[in-house]
Each structure stands twice: as structure tokens, then as C-alpha cells.
């Protein structure tokens with residue numbers, strides 16, 4: 001049996017395990033079963049017990065590491081140092097890590113990569129275990145969709161170790177029939193990373209479901225005309241059980257928060273349905289959403305580029321279509 | 335304040351393609367990675383306000399200097415380009431080693447990098463660079479503000495933002511919220527022609543015998559294919575609002591989304 005697979009669970013502002021962590025754990029478990037590797041979960045937090053118990057719903061063994069300093073320090077350096085210490089103390093060093101493709105997950109992966117001298121594969125959209133091939137040993141095969149999904153690739157690690165960052169919503173989280181156990185765990189200090197002080201944590205948004213996790217996205221662009229236009233899109237999103245997204249033009253205009261921006265310098269999403277209103281479909285927007293299963297666009301310009309890749313393209317003034325669609329959806333809901 | 339900005343030339347977004355060897359085809363026209371332009375803009379504003387200079391640091395094939403000239407035209411003082419045939423096909427681990435080694439030959443108070451790259455880069459390099467250099471690492475910044483001996487950063491969080499502080503030198507990774515990058519002025523473009531692009535090989539940054547570069551990649555591409563093309567879409571032209579709404583509802587039903 002080779003080295004273990006470790007899953008690092010992320011906690012949200014309230015200390016709860018993130019949804020993506022359950023997906024990462026499920027993906028890692030399948031990998032472990034196929035490759036004959038033990039899978040261990042790890043939660044490093046000021047109060048890790050709750051999140052560790054949540055992670056144990058998906059994994060047989062979870063280590064809960066109490067790190068009180070995380071309340072006042074940026075997470076990555078604290079978590080990386082604890083994981084390096086756990087790896088040093090383990091009987092056999094872990095072979096693979098499955099982390100979340102989030103800002104925190106990327107920070108952690110970058111640090112672990114150099115501290116443990118292992119490679120990273122980012123933005124995984126699928127994970128399998130495969131036999132040795134093309135000079136790459138048996139191990140995880142990581143599917144990615146780079147360049148906004150214009151290519152599908154499969155990659156592996158050349159050594160028998162590596163870090164994988166999994167994107168949200170690629171795997172359905174499946175709990176174990178019998179939850180695993182949580183082990184409280186302390187670590188010595190192996191590396192000393194410079195710490196970054198947290199002076200203040202400012203909460204401004206109601207933490208709704210992130211657009212990366214939404215099954216339906218109702219997106220607005222410059223054509224929406226202003227912040228008031230987004231109220232109509234919010235209503236539609238509510239009726240469809242989805243979230244509101246935006247183009248950069250709408251974000252730059254200050255009509256809506258950057259957290260909703262989709263595209264090259266915003267989020268990459270893969271919802272079941274993407275409904276765009278007044279979004280022209282510029283390449284920098286397209287790369288963030290073109291792998292949506294169904295794309296519906298409403299734009300008054302028949303030549304808008306989004307018409308070239310929408311499954312349904314409605315050439316019309318959105319100001320009239322949005323309320324009519326809301327009425328139709330309300331009527332259906334009865 | 336001496337700032338080094340990590341900039342990566344990337345294929346023009348939308349034009350990226352893989353060559354027969356499975357590596358990114360670098361022959362298509364290159365631009366500066368979008369996220370790097372935002373941090374470059376932030377760096378230029380910082381030196382305008384506090385004095386100092388901006389050095390660009392890039393690892394790229396030798397021929398790709400147009401994007402670096404453009405970044406110089408925006409106002410950077412000079413550029414350092416690490417280029418070596420051995421670096422073709424380098425993985426993110428190698429890139430991290432190379433940039434950290436190059437930084438060891440430079441003097442700086444602040445290193446800035448963009449959140450990720452549009453050619454499939456995952457935004458893991460800067461954290462590794464900070465770790466190798468033993469520097470504080472502050473990421474996902476929407477605002478960067480130096481103070482005496484330190485830097486204060488507003489880092490986007492899932493719920494809002496965190497205010498972080500660290501001592502200098504430090505590595506900061508920034509986002510689009512730092513502000514729209516400027517266009518090079520005509521004077522900037524003229525001036526950039528005579529600015530220095532110092533070219534360094536692996537040996538010159540002390541990595542001659544280290545296992546970095548394509549031959550030592552930690553990851554390997556095993557297969558690549560094109561996704562099935564989307565079927566051609568349906569177009570509904572100039573419907574009245576009710577017809578538009580029912581076209582959308584019908585389509586959602588057809589796609590089993592309602």
C-alpha cells in the first residue's frame with residue numbers, strides 16, 4: 001500500500017465545513033478505493049470540532065487540529081505549517097492531497113508545493129485513478145477544462161505524489177453509511193512561516209449560495225441599465241432557485257458586487273442553466289461560462305456575439321422580457 | 335518603495351491552443367496576463383504616491399518581449415526576463431523555484447502578482463515564491479496600502495473582506511478590484527524602447543544544476559481533446575414580451591430545468 005490521500009477541509013466564516021470540502025472528500029474517497037489508499041481528512045481551525053465532525057460524514061478518519069492563532073492570522077501559513085508537521089510525524093508521508101479550488105485552497109497548495117516538494121494540478125473537473133501510462137506512474141488522473149472549456153485535458157503526476165485542487169460542483173457529495181471518527185490532534189512546529197496579522201474581519205454580504213455552486217445563474221450585463229435592473233434579475237433568480245451573476249461591465253459600473261462577476265478575471269461557472277440578459281458575450285466573459293449545460297441569452301442586438309453560442313437566443317428588449325418572464329414563472333408556480 | 339511585479343505573457347485569451355507536444359502553443363500573439371495588469375497598475379500608483387520604481391519580472395520564452403515592452407510603456411522602470419530553453423514545459427513548481435531564485439538577485443520592498451493566469455495557470459505560484467523566500471504572503475487583495483515598514487491589504491473573503499497587515503518585504507497577490515489598468519501613453523511607448531530588459535538564464539540566477547524545467551516537470555499532460563460542439567442554437571427574433579417569456583419557459587421545460 002502506498003502513501004495516503006489527505007483531504008484538507010475548509011471552514012466558512014461561521015466555522016462550518018464548506019460544501020466543496022464534502023465534494024473533495026467524496027472524490028478523494030473514490031480515488032482511495034480505486035487506488036487502494038487510505039484517505040484521511042484534516043480540519044485546521046480555531047475550533048475545528050464541528051467542521052471535523054461534518055467531514056467525518058464523508059471519511060473514515062478525520063484529524064481535528066486546534067489552531068487558536070488562526071483567529072488573528074491569515075489562514076494559509078497557519079494551515080500549511082500544521083500540515084507539514086502532520087506529514088513529518090506520519091509513519092509514511094502522504095502521497096496525494098485533494099484541496100478546494102478556492103482562494104484559500106490555492107494559497108495552501110502553493111505553500112505545500114514548495115514545502116513538501118510536490119506538484120500541483122489546479123481546477124480539476126474530474127478525478128479517477130488509473131494504471132501507469134506514458135511514463136506516468138499509476139495514480140490520479142485529473143481532468144481539466146482549460147481555456148474556458150475549449151479543450152478537455154487529462155493530466156497526471158510524474159512522481160507518485162501531488163496536490164489536486166477540485167472545482168465546486170464537479171462531484172456530488174455522498175456521505176458514508178456509517179460516519180467516520182474524529183481524532184483530536186496536536187502538532188509540533190516543523191516550519192516557521194511568517195505570519196500575517198488579521199486586523200479586522202469585515203462582513204458585508206449575506207452569505208447566500210455562491211455563483212460557483214448555483215444550478216441556475218441569471219446574469220446581467222451593461223444592458224441591464226443600472227442597479228435597479230438587477231432587482232428584476234434577483235426576482236428571476238429567486239423564482240428559478242438560482243443566483244445572480246454579472247459581466248465585468250456591470251461590476252465596473254458599480255451596479256453589483258465583484259463576487260458575482262463571471263469570466264476571465266471573475267469566476268468560472270458550470271451551471272445547468274445560464275440565463276444572460278444584456279450580456280454581449282465578450283471572449284473574457286465567455287471563458288467563464290461557456291461550459292454551462294444550457295445557455296439562454298436575451299439581447300436586443302441580433303449580432304451580439306453571445307448569439308453565436310447560446311442554445312436559445314431571444315432578440316428583444318430585456319426591460320420588457322424580464323417582468324414578463326417573472327410573471328410567467330409565477331403563474332407556473334401557481 | 336521598490337516594487338517587483340511578476341508578469342506573465344499569455345496567449346491572447348480566446349486564441350489559446352495546445353501544440354502537438356501537448357504544451358501551450360506560444361506562437362499565437364501574446365499579451366500580458368489580465369490579472370497582472372491590475373497589480374501593475376496598483377504598483378505604478380504606489381510609486382507615484384510614495385516614490386520608488388517598478389521592476390517587472392517574467393519567466394518566458396526568449397522571443398516574447400512585446401507584452402513586456404507594453405508593460406514598460408505603462409510606466410515600469412525596467413524588466414528582468416528569465417529565459418532558458420530548459421524551461422519549456424516547466425510546471426508550476428519549477429516556475430516557483432525560478433521566480434524565487436530571480437527575486438534573490440533583486441532588491442525590493444514589495445512583490446506583486448496577479449490572482450491567476452488566463453492560460454490555465456492556477457494562482458499557486460506566488461504563495462510558493464513567498465514561502466521559499468520566507469516572506470509574508472497576503473492574497474486576493476482589493477486594496478494595497480503601505481505604511482511605515484509594513485503593508486496593509488484588504489483581502490476579499492467569502493463574506494466581505496479581511497484587513498491584513500504584515501511587515502515588508504512581503505508578497506501580495508491582487509485582483510481586478512485594484513482598478514482599471516492605464517493605457518500606455520505615446521510618450522510611454524517611445525520611452526519603453528530604450529528601457530532595459532535584462533535577460534537571465536537559469537545559470538545566471540543560480541539554478542544551473544537544479545532539477546527545474548520541462549525535463550523535471552512534476553505533472554504531465556496525458557490526453558487532450560475538443561469537447562463535443564454545441565448544437566446550433568435556436569433564435570427567436572423580435573417576439574413580444576409574452577412570446578419571449580413563453581419561448582424561454584418552454585425551452586427550460588424542454589431542457590428539464592423547470
Ligand SMILES: Cc1cc2nc3c(=O)[nH]c(=O)nc-3n(C[C@H](O)[C@H](O)[C@H](O)COP(=O)(O)OP(=O)(O)OC[C@H]3O[C@@H](n4cnc5c(N)ncnc54)[C@H](O)[C@@H]3O)c2cc1C
Nearest residue numbers: 221222223247248249263264265266278280285300318368
Ligand atoms: C483583462 C480583461 C479581463 C476581463 N475580464 C472579464 C470578466 O471576467 N468578465 C467579463 O464579463 N468581462 C471581462 N472583461 C471585459 C469584457 O471584454 C467586456 O468588456 C465585458 O464582458 C462586456 O460586458 P457586457 O457584455 O455587460 O457589456 P457590453 O459588451 O456593452 O454588452 C451589453 C449588451 O447588452 C445589450 N443591451 C443593451 N441594452 C439592452 C436592452 N435594453 N435589452 C437587451 N439587450 C440590451 C447590448 O446589445 C449588448 O449586447 C475583461 C476585459 C479585459 C481586458
